[in-house]
Amino acid sequence: MSPIHPSLALLAGAAKRKNWSGLQKQFAAALRNPAWLRAEHRIGDPTGYMRHLLYVDPHGDFCMTAITWLPGQVSPRHGHQVWCAFGVAEGELTEEQFDKDLNLLKTSTLAAGQLADRDLEGSIIHRVANRGDKPLVSLHLYGVSGDRLTTGINRYF
Numbered sequence: 001m002s003p004i005h006p007s008l009a010l011l012a013g014a015a016k017r018k019n020w021s022g023l024q025k026q027f028a029a030a031l032r033n034p035a036w037l038r039a040e041h042r043i044g045d046p047t048g049y050m051r052h053l054l055y056v057d058p059h060g061d062f063c064m065t066a067i068t069w070l071p072g073q074v075s076p077r078h079g080h081q082v083w084c085a086f087g088v089a090e091g092e093l094t095e096e097q098f099d100k101d102l103n104l105l106k107t108s109t110l111a112a113g114q115l116a117d118r119d120l121e122g123s124i125i126h127r128v129a130n131r132g133d134k135p136l137v138s139l140h141l142y143g144v145s146g147d148r149l150t151t152g153i154n155r156y157f
Ligand SMILES: [Fe+2]
Pocket: 078, 079, 080, 084, 126
């Protein structure tokens, strides 16, 4: 894995220390000035939302990914096995949150620069979508090791 982009270094430091107030602040900064965002992050994959790995903590404490969502793409409804935090770098994101009986609790629309509710306890059940007409790029941090990235994050209902 290549070294971290300098614009994500402070965010990674806060994630490493599980400094949640620092994480909130550095997350907002990384979304306001997404120097880490590369041209390919705007392209996406027509068959489904696409994860781009940005950084893997060498001790397995967390991973940082960009996710590209083309218009109309949507995640499955899911919860998390690990802590997670995410926000919007470009485009507009729609998040629906559900209670444990899968009733819809709320729907939020997040613009570029905005952070979603953090899920530190793995208690949030949600579904994320791009309901806009332009690509959406979101930034995600997960308290998971790189080797468990594909299987160790989500819980499905
Ligand atoms: Fe999620």
